Amino acid sequence: xxxxxxxxxxxxxxxxxxxxxxxxxxxxxxxxxxxxxxxxxxxxxxxxxxxxxxxxxxxxxxxxxxxxxxxxxxxxxxxxxxxxxxxxxxxxxxxxxxxxxxxxxxxxxxxxxxxxxxxxxxxxxxxxxxxxxxxxxxxxxxxxxxxxxxxxxxxxxxxxxxxxxxxxxxxxxxxxxxxxxxxxxxxxxxxxxxxxxxxxxxxxxxxxxxxxxxxxxxxxxxxxxxxxxxxxxxxxxxxxxxxxxxxxxxxxxxxxxxxxxxxxxxxxxxxxxxxxxxxxxxxxxxxxxxxxxxxxxxxxxxxxxxxxxxxxxxxxxxxxxxxxxxxxxxxxxxxxxxxxxxxxxxxxxxxxxxxxxxxxxxxxxxxxxxxxxxxxxxxxxxxxxxxxxxxxxxxxxxxxxxxxxxxxxxxxxxxxxxxxxxxxxxxxxxxx
Numbered sequence: 001x002x003x004x005x006x007x008x009x010x011x012x013x014x015x016x017x018x019x020x021x022x023x024x025x026x027x028x029x030x031x032x033x034x035x036x037x038x039x040x041x042x043x044x045x046x047x048x049x050x051x052x053x054x055x056x057x058x059x060x061x062x063x064x065x066x067x068x069x070x071x072x073x074x075x076x077x078x079x080x081x082x083x084x085x086x087x088x089x090x091x092x093x094x095x096x097x098x099x100x101x102x103x104x105x106x107x108x109x110x111x112x113x114x115x116x117x118x119x120x121x122x123x124x125x126x127x128x129x130x131x132x133x134x135x136x137x138x139x140x141x142x143x144x145x146x147x148x149x150x151x152x153x154x155x156x157x158x159x160x161x162x163x164x165x166x167x168x169x170x171x172x173x174x175x176x177x178x179x180x181x182x183x184x185x186x187x188x189x190x191x192x193x194x195x196x197x198x199x200x201x202x203x204x205x206x207x208x209x210x211x212x213x214x215x216x217x218x219x220x221x222x223x224x225x226x227x228x229x230x231x232x233x234x235x236x237x238x239x240x241x242x243x244x245x246x247x248x249x250x251x252x253x254x255x256x257x258x259x260x261x262x263x264x265x266x267x268x269x270x271x272x273x274x275x276x277x278x279x280x281x282x283x284x285x286x287x288x289x290x291x292x293x294x295x296x297x298x299x300x301x302x303x304x305x306x307x308x309x310x311x312x313x314x315x316x317x318x319x320x321x322x323x324x325x326x327x328x329x330x331x332x333x334x335x336x337x338x339x340x341x342x343x344x345x346x347x348x349x350x351x352x353x354x355x356x357x358x359x360x361x362x363x364x365x366x367x368x369x370x371x372x373x374x375x376x377x378x379x380x381x382x383x384x385x386x387x388x389x390x391x392x393x394x395x396x397x398x399x400x401x402x403x404x405x406x407x408x409x410x411x412x413x414x415x416x417x418x419x420x421x422x423x424x425x426x427x428x429x430x431x432x
């Protein structure tokens with residue numbers, strides 16, 4: 001039962017480590033690791049790179065509370081999937097009605113479309129470092145993504161995604177090659193640092209805000225359901241979630257460290273993750289620069305698979321349509337057509353000269369910020385519904401942490417959205 005003491009049962013399966021449990025854990029491994037690591041996409045890598053390049057190690061301390069927040073939110077989704085056997089959109093429709101679900105789905109479609117465009121922009125930018133034109137890289141990548149999901153089975157797709165997660169090791173390697181001073185980094189990681197300027201505040205909000213996005217909750221729960229994980233197996237799924245979240249934050253940590261130890265120390269200015277990869281070349285050598293750029297390509301391609309897939313999952317669940325990678329066009333036409341259309345539009349816009357990409361991505365982030373609070377509140381209501389969750393509802397200690405996380409995420413998201421909608425609002429607020 002998720003009583004107060006249950007918070008300390010997270011690692012209970014580790015008490016009985018034996019060949020059978022290890023095999024069971026490996027069989028269940030996947031949804032938690034994949035969902036958390038996809039969050040280190042083109043936008044995430046850009047945010048972490050700018051944090052390290054502009055502010056050195058000053059924002060490393062945010063990684064610890066961010067890990068706790070990420071684990072709490074993702075654990076609740078995975079638990080709801082295992083206990084109810086239904087996706088998050090499905091549960092929202094059943095509990096709050098079709099009308100509410102319809103508006104939530106429209107908002108999520110808009111924001112995920114903008115995010116998908118960002119991923120193909122990341123593919124184009126990262127491969128241009130290696131001299132490959134976007135007119136070749138983007139269509140080929142779009143075709144690879146489409147074939148993987150439409151022609152592959154869930155098991156095949158999951159294995160490919162897990163391999164993609166391993167490629168993130170490129171960032172820790174690049175960070176070690178940069179030769180950072182670990183004693184300074186350790187101190188910065190546990191010592192909160194604040195600055196009074198609005199740019200620092202916005203970077204801090206962006207650093208935390210980019211970690212928890214609405215699509216993650218839907219994909220996490222849908223993946224648990226499609227994999228057929230039950231409440232009896234949930235202890236191992238919880239470890240999968242915790243391991244994935246820690247792995248994702250560790251990667252983010254090393255991106256900040258790599259840029260802090262090189263670009264910030266040299267006083268250089270960068271505006272994108274691509275700039276950061278190029279800036280590393282004269283500072284720590286071609287290999288570190290190549291690793292950084294390859295990591296950006298892998299992350300963008302990985303997310304270009306997951307984001308359209310997540311969108312197709314939650315819209316079909318919300319509308320009551322068939323969904324699932326293991327099905328085909330005949331059995332789940334809406335699911336595969338939605339996935340296909342999002343891929344075509346996202347990749348196609350990147351190839352159009354002077355397309356309003358910045359405005360599209362800006363709008364998607366604003367919608368993202370507006371939708372996230374509603375999703376988090378829906379989740380908290382659902383996970384505390386005893387008729388739905390039975391003995392798996394939150395206990396008091398876990399509930400306190402979850403609500404605190406929800407409130408902090410809502411405040412930070414609103415601050416970030418306000419500054420995007422009204423540029424300079426945070427600066428004026430701090431000055432006042």
